[in-house]
Amino acid sequence: MALIKKPVTGMKDIMPEEMEIRDYAISVIKKTYAEFGFQSIETPCVESIQNLTSKQGGDNEKLIFKILKRGEKLRLETAETEADLVDGGLRYDLTVPLVRYYSNHANDLPAPFKAIQMGNVWRADRPQRGRYRQFMQCDIDIIGEPTNLAEIELILATTTTLGRLGFKGFEIRINERRLLKAMAAYSGFPAERFDEVFIILDKMDKIGMEGAAEELVKSGFSQESTDTYIDLFKGLETAPDQLAYLEEKLAGVIEEDVIPGLREVIESVDRTRSADFRMVFDPTIVRGMSYYTGTIFEISMPQLGISCGGGGRYDKMVGRFTGRDVPACGFSIGFERIILILMEQGFKIPGSPRKAAYLIEKNMPADRLCQVLEQARDEREAGARILIARMAKNKKFQKQQLHDRGYEEIVEFYRNPIDR
Amino acid sequence: MALIKKPVTGMKDIMPEEMEIRDYAISVIKKTYAEFGFQSIETPCVESIQNLTSKQGGDNEKLIFKILKRGEKLRLETAETEADLVDGGLRYDLTVPLVRYYSNHANDLPAPFKAIQMGNVWRADRPQRGRYRQFMQCDIDIIGEPTNLAEIELILATTTTLGRLGFKGFEIRINERRLLKAMAAYSGFPAERFDEVFIILDKMDKIGMEGAAEELVKSGFSQESTDTYIDLFKGLETAPDQLAYLEEKLAGVIEEDVIPGLREVIESVDRTRSADFRMVFDPTIVRGMSYYTGTIFEISMPQLGISCGGGGRYDKMVGRFTGRDVPACGFSIGFERIILILMEQGFKIPGSPRKAAYLIEKNMPADRLCQVLEQARDEREAGARILIARMAKNKKFQKQQLHDRGYEEIVEFYRNPIDR
Numbered sequence: 001m002a003l004i005k006k007p008v009t010g011m012k013d014i015m016p017e018e019m020e021i022r023d024y025a026i027s028v029i030k031k032t033y034a035e036f037g038f039q040s041i042e043t044p045c046v047e048s049i050q051n052l053t054s055k056q057g058g059d060n061e062k063l064i065f066k067i068l069k070r071g072e073k074l075r076l077e078t079a080e081t082e083a084d085l086v087d088g089g090l091r092y093d094l095t096v097p098l099v100r101y102y103s104n105h106a107n108d109l110p111a112p113f114k115a116i117q118m119g120n121v122w123r124a125d126r127p128q129r130g131r132y133r134q135f136m137q138c139d140i141d142i143i144g145e146p147t148n149l150a151e152i153e154l155i156l157a158t159t160t161t162l163g164r165l166g167f168k169g170f171e172i173r174i175n176e177r178r179l180l181k182a183m184a185a186y187s188g189f190p191a192e193r194f195d196e197v198f199i200i201l202d203k204m205d206k207i208g209m210e211g212a213a214e215e216l217v218k219s220g221f222s223q224e225s226t227d228t229y230i231d232l233f234k235g236l237e238t239a240p241d242q243l244a245y246l247e248e249k250l251a252g253v254i255e256e257d258v259i260p261g262l263r264e265v266i267e268s269v270d271r272t273r274s275a276d277f278r279m280v281f282d283p284t285i286v287r288g289m290s291y292y293t294g295t296i297f298e299i300s301m302p303q304l305g306i307s308c309g310g311g312g313r314y315d316k317m318v319g320r321f322t323g324r325d326v327p328a329c330g331f332s333i334g335f336e337r338i339i340l341i342l343m344e345q346g347f348k349i350p351g352s353p354r355k356a357a358y359l360i361e362k363n364m365p366a367d368r369l370c371q372v373l374e375q376a377r378d379e380r381e382a383g384a385r386i387l388i389a390r391m392a393k394n395k396k397f398q399k400q401q402l403h404d405r406g407y408e409e410i411v412e413f414y415r416n417p418i419d420r
Numbered sequence: 421m422a423l424i425k426k427p428v429t430g431m432k433d434i435m436p437e438e439m440e441i442r443d444y445a446i447s448v449i450k451k452t453y454a455e456f457g458f459q460s461i462e463t464p465c466v467e468s469i470q471n472l473t474s475k476q477g478g479d480n481e482k483l484i485f486k487i488l489k490r491g492e493k494l495r496l497e498t499a500e501t502e503a504d505l506v507d508g509g510l511r512y513d514l515t516v517p518l519v520r521y522y523s524n525h526a527n528d529l530p531a532p533f534k535a536i537q538m539g540n541v542w543r544a545d546r547p548q549r550g551r552y553r554q555f556m557q558c559d560i561d562i563i564g565e566p567t568n569l570a571e572i573e574l575i576l577a578t579t580t581t582l583g584r585l586g587f588k589g590f591e592i593r594i595n596e597r598r599l600l601k602a603m604a605a606y607s608g609f610p611a612e613r614f615d616e617v618f619i620i621l622d623k624m625d626k627i628g629m630e631g632a633a634e635e636l637v638k639s640g641f642s643q644e645s646t647d648t649y650i651d652l653f654k655g656l657e658t659a660p661d662q663l664a665y666l667e668e669k670l671a672g673v674i675e676e677d678v679i680p681g682l683r684e685v686i687e688s689v690d691r692t693r694s695a696d697f698r699m700v701f702d703p704t705i706v707r708g709m710s711y712y713t714g715t716i717f718e719i720s721m722p723q724l725g726i727s728c729g730g731g732g733r734y735d736k737m738v739g740r741f742t743g744r745d746v747p748a749c750g751f752s753i754g755f756e757r758i759i760l761i762l763m764e765q766g767f768k769i770p771g772s773p774r775k776a777a778y779l780i781e782k783n784m785p786a787d788r789l790c791q792v793l794e795q796a797r798d799e800r801e802a803g804a805r806i807l808i809a810r811m812a813k814n815k816k817f818q819k820q821q822l823h824d825r826g827y828e829e830i831v832e833f834y835r836n837p838i839d840r
Contacts, residue, residue: 268786
């Protein structure tokens with residue numbers, strides 16, 4: 001049987017030109033996060049199927065690549081359901097593995113623990129342009145820090161990294177799950193249906209306030225609650241200070257630390273940032289994952305109309321593993337989107353080393369070849385990139401190709417130095 | 421159901437101390453290989469099950485983590501064998517994926533193509549100390565180069581990298597599959613049983629020549645062939661020039677370019693290397709994978725008595741995908757072993773940046789916090805690693821811990837600068 005040349009459905013081979021940019025971006029990200037005190041960790045790509053299907057992952061749990069049991073554990077004859085056949089799966093995010101890792105190793109880790117993870121995740125999504133079933137995630141998380149310092153450092157670290165990769169004029173949009181809930185409670189929506197309200201709110205940037213109002217009523221929410229809710233957002237549009245407006249409106253409904261906390265994060269980041277971006281309070285940001293308990297944020301690139309990452313606080317997940325809650329907050333860069341933007345912008349890696357190609361004549365005697373190898377060794381020791389290749393029959397074409405690949409210097413070596 | 425804290429059987433969580441060394445080693449490896457003109461590529465971790473079970477992978481094919489079909493394609497009721505249930509698997513090496521990649525993209529790749537891959541592979545081996553079911557491989561390959569230049573550059577690049585990681589006094593042991601076959605043919609072993617001979621030869625370093633002779637006879641090979649074979653190895657022991665000895669003995673049996681080729685590789689590498697190691701011709705090296713067609717080599721660390729990688733020429737594998745053979749040669753560093761050795765030797769990363777910890781008092785007012793964040797920003801911009809943490813109740817213990825983690829400078833910040 002002939003072998004299959006294509007990668008499996010929905011996954012991609014990465015070409016050298018893209019890999020060079022990816023490797024560069026990874027090095028900038030890791031260096032910057034290290035300067036903020038984050039430490040690299042890694043977990044296996046495979047997690048036990050119980051952890052992956054524990055309702056931490058929302059819809060992603062429907063998209064798991066599951067791994068067949070092996071050896072005696074696989075009992076095909078008696079298997080009745082899928083669950084009888086599998087014992088593991090490929091992780092769909094880095095947050096569930098991180099929390100498992102933290103729960104397993106907390107005694108050996110500093111407190112608070114600041115982690116950076118860069119790794120592939122897998123989701124068996126319907127294949128579509130620009131989205132792949134294997135993609136890299138790049139997360140930083142702080143576990144064990146209850147104060148705003150976590151949010152502030154996560155946002156500063158992420159934005160500094162983006163700035164160093166050449167991004168500017170972007171926005172960090174921030175909201176609070178507890179504020180979302182207070183606004184819904186203030187409007188009189190029933191608490192057990194808040195998530196439905198938020199799913200509609202999440203679409204407000206596309207369907208507008210009227211569209212959202214229509215959909216709320218159509219979903220069976222009362223006209224009165226809907227009106228109160230929409231009026232809150234209308235008031236926000238014209239309020240000179242949105243947070244002050246909400247503080248007044250929601251007095252008695254919202255926990256007292258929520259709005260001062262948001263204000264402190266926004267102001268502290270704004271005053272101490274190093275990159276060129278704006279902090280924006282956005283009461284319509286929802287973030288899908290149900291595990292968020294406090295602040296939530298997104299990176300928005302307004303010129304491109306897309307989000308390039310996000311995160312938030314999830315103070316209740318460690319407790320799912322250990323029985324004892326530990327505060328946690330994380331921020332994920334949309335690595336694949338960042339790379340796509342850099343590629344489309346024709347990003348050039350700064351400070352690339354000298355590249356030279358040595359073309360050697362065929363059947364070069366060993367002595368002469370050694371001379372060439374020695375010269376290459378000395379140049380490489382000095383940090384240059386030296387490609388040694390045999391001269392092709394069509395040397396002109398070969399040189400053009402090397403030039404196109406960035407070899408600005410091409411040196412020809414002949415069997416006998418004077419032959420040239 | 422409580423969640424599981426441990427990683428899945430046979431796989432491991434990587435702690436920050438190890439990750440720092442891994443990240444450093446990866447950067448040295450990628451930088452050095454780039455200087456030799458190798459380009460990074462990446463393939464998906466999942467390959468189609470057909471490619472993984474195509475007899476390219478030898479025994480590794482028995483160790484595949486297989487991935488369940490999804491959605492409508494999974495027909496549990498009618499499935500009779502494992503093969504009906506799966507459509508993919510986790511790769512067990514990087515060579516099969518590389519050759520698939522090359523076959524898929526050859527038109528867009530330079531010729532010859534020099535690739536570096538660093539990525540995880542998975543084998544469902546019986547768990548044992550120091551060996552894991554997920555581990556990183558680090559391969560360089562040259563596809564499309566028929567001459568020795570491929571072997572020479574692969575060995576020089578790999579040894580230069582090892583040298584830069586601080587290894588010295590190691591050996592590159594080299595042999596040739598065609599020489600192995602010629603020695604077996606010369607001894608009169610039947611060609612269809614050569615692989616059995618080589619499996620016994622492979623153990624000669626452990627069981628000795630007498631042990632190997634015994635096992636050959638016990639396996640049904642003739643006493644005469646066995647004696648001739650063992651005599652060859654005995655002759656090698658005392659020969660002043662092993663290659664000249666074999667050239668004379670095997671004249672007429674061996675292809676003419678084999679021994680001069682080996683000699684050229686050994687001599688060229690010896691004369692132009694930058695690291696401290698020895699090239700050693702070793703006629704007992706076999707290498708398990710059946711796809712090798714020419715030179716084969718191993719990295720040997722004699723002080724430790726272990727092999728830390730290997731490779732060889734496999735000129736027939738591309739043809740399995742495309743129908744047309746293309747010469748290929750590769751060298752793989754045993755990344756996990758290298759890291760293990762560095763960890764055990766207490767490896768210190770050279771040129772690490774300054775590390776300082778800022779301890780801030782609790783409930784610091786926003787203005788004062790911003791001063792601290794600004795100071796951190798400026799230090800981070802200058803490349804220092806600044807950890808900001810809240811002062812713990814037991815400050816002495818906290819400072820000791822930070823000191824142990826390499827923070828030699830600890831700065832305390834109070835609510836009011838003069839409070840100190």
